[in-house]
Amino acid sequence: MKLNIDKLRLKWKVFAFIFGFCTLLIMILWLFQTVFLDSFYRVVKILEVKKNVNIIANNIDNKNVSDLIASISGDGETYIEISSLEGTNVVSSSNTKYKISLQDKITMISKAKDSNNDFYQEIIDSPPEKPTGNKNFIGELPPINMPPQGLTENKNFVQELPPANMKPAQSLMYLKLVKNSSGKTIAVFINAVVSPLDATVKTLRYQLYLVTGIMLILSVLLALIIAKRISRPIEEINKSAKQLASGNYDIHFNGKGFLEISELSNTLNTAAVELNKAEALRRELLANISHDLRTPLSLIYSYAEMIHDFPDEITPDQTQVIMDETQRLKTLVNDVLDISKLESGMQRLSLSKYNFTYSVKTTTERIAELVKKNVYSISFVHDKEVFICADETKITQALYNLLINAINYTGEDKIITVRQIASNGIVKIEVTDTGDGITPENLPYIWDRYYKVDKKHKRAIIGTGLGLSIVKKVIELHGGNYGVESQVGSGSTFWFELKTDKLS
Template sequence: MKSIRKSISIKWKIYLLLLGFSALLLVVLWLSQVAFLDRFYRAVKVAEIRGGAASIERNLDSPELAALVERTAAGSEVCIELLSENGRTQHSYGDLRDCALHSMRPLEKLRLLAAARENGGELMTYYDRENLRDARFLPADTRRQRTILYARILENGEGEAVAVLINSVIAPVEATVRTLRIQLLYITGFLLVFSAVLAFLLAKKVSRPIERINESAKALAKGDYGTSFSGGGYREVDELADTLNHTARELGKVESLRQELIANISHDLRTPLTLIGGYAEAMCDLPGEMSVENARIIVAETKRLTTLVNDVLDISKLQSGMQQIHPAPYNLTGSIRGMVERLSALLKKEGYTIDFLWEGEVTVDADESQISQALYNLLINGINYAGADKRVTVRQTLEDGWVKVSVEDNGEGIGEEHLPYIWDRYFKVDKTHRRAVTGTGLGLSIVKSVVELHGGRVGVESKPGEGSVFWIGLRMK
């Protein structure tokens, strides 16, 4: 059964639901207008009689009582009599044909009142008109009518008992039911045809945009990131189409950047592998090439290859949530100072200048190895894009319990449209591959992941032609 439900399209599900709803309405109509019409009619009559008696009770001492009784009798098509405790008639209104109250002897009325007292002061009784005297002189349809006699004992303001007798006729509804049944047969046939057509049109209109989105989603699942999702005039469907269009664009960007990353990593991996292979072959084939210098080149390229692979593994662990931190107090200022000194010595021959400006010694509670890696990547990024003057400035400032470390360069800068994506794993402003001093180009993504893992924050300020400032913020101990 479940597999059958899954195989039915949304159009036919909506169609069947609307058709079922129409059928349910028709069933309710048949039950209310045919099967239970007599019960509804009786219930309405009884409610009218009780309502009239209650109105008389509220106005029992009113000087307008006579007028009220007359209006009630005329409005509800009943006969009403008010009797004293000894059975004497005080008020009598109503013009029902062959009224039962008018046909009853005083003794019969007293018996009716006695039965009402025994029943708690109220009595509702039914009988056929055929039981009345001279019923043989009444028309046949009149004899089949049922009569309701209602008696209620009231008490006026002087403490005297007053009886209210109400007589009403329940007309036979068989003829009405037959008429309604014929009408409902025609109405049912028309409504079934009309509901079937309307349900089909509505189901088709509602399901069409969903079916289009489903087809586009299948194309997206196959890797067609250029597919477009169109709405259908409904707010929820339009919002879904907009969301899927945004998803398709983002997936297209990710796929493009993934391919670019693979190309860049392949380029970075190929270079050390080529050097390692070339020098190793030379050392094997040429006896004179078996030198310490060649061995150092192989070792250096092996280390660079290891760094490339480690960067890829690090970013994968960080963004998958598998990387754990082991925070401990350590001197952040001293760590930055030592890092700047080592890189300055390493890059001095290439003309690079790295300045470090700080405001006092700062200790933070963090994982030293990971924060050091983030700072190192931030510095390498500044060095790679330092500009013609090859000057990089590292600043450490304190702000409301936070320590901010920024790396400033005087390079080409970054356009405003690229700033929201600069920390993304695959994003690269300059699409031309440039070999970095070291690393894979994943440095900024590793920085962001490490800092956020420590509860810190990152940021960038840059304009084209004015250089860039990358910064991280950590809470001080």
């Protein structure tokens, strides 16, 4: 059965990745400590020999070069010799165990010259060591009458012979040709032993068995702890998010442990608060629209029933009420359709250049005439005529809605001022009323549909209550700015800005 990793829980995914990473590290450790150890050792040995040769070459004219050679060859496994190409002026290390034969030196110099290089190196198998006069040489028993050092008369002498399968040592013979201060070519020879690492590799292998077992156990424990620590807050957030999706907007997210989880928790808390507000606005919208629909329908039905029951007592006022309420219903339905089209992107702009100042003046005068009988005073203030390129119908609708909003909420003096300000290619329209004003905490929400500051829905004098939402969408479609400035007790100023035509 094929395992789908996308369906694994986060905890087990994290565990798998961490455990896999630890396993990969162990494999790399095995490779570098066993398989590649001999190769690395050779590379390091070659680099060390080259470094020593360069040090000697740089001090070829130094009178203390013999001391330098002695310090470099102090371990006894390195033979160093300095001589001229004719074989004179020899300076060499005191340990001659790995001395380079004359034939090898001649061959190395010849090969270096043939290849036009100032150096030559070669790794060769060293011949087995031959016993010397030293009676303590490994493999040869000392005389019977001379007990080994450290053994008593009651102890038997035990001599460990070298393994039969032990590989012979190899040596790195290196030559570098340098010129001294007299311009004479000098040869620097080094013969360094490259010891076999079979015993070292075997020791490391046993150590790695133990280290691998410990690392596997620790990696499993560490992977489980980290996976649980990472997944627990996410699982808790997931549970809370499911409650949020089911409609419980009062849920609170408590994400801790990591910065990203904490930020996610705060973001979801903010989303829950906003969804709660949106749900409250939705209920209020439905209640307010139901109220605005029910009132004219009730009036229409009541007057129609009266006309039906008393056909001989019909008056013009009764039929006017029916006509007015029908018109109000029509306007409400049209506004709802308009804002739905604007929000869905179905409404397209019909752009054209027109006299913006004249359009604003005409709309203001038309509204002023409409509410003149209710003693409203609407004035328009401007300093010059401005032309813009926009959809005149929709801009006029936006201005109309701002005027209707001002009429519904202006003060007892019923004074409304429309002001045009044009500068730097921008024209700004301000509609100022003298009402009660809006508190700062309510300002961000007044552009929402049917949002009421006092939360008590009242029937507008004229309009449908959707005006500010339509203003917002229309100005956004034109790429303009909009806003409101208000002080409690001093009225409000609603405004929007548009770009003027370049030639105006």
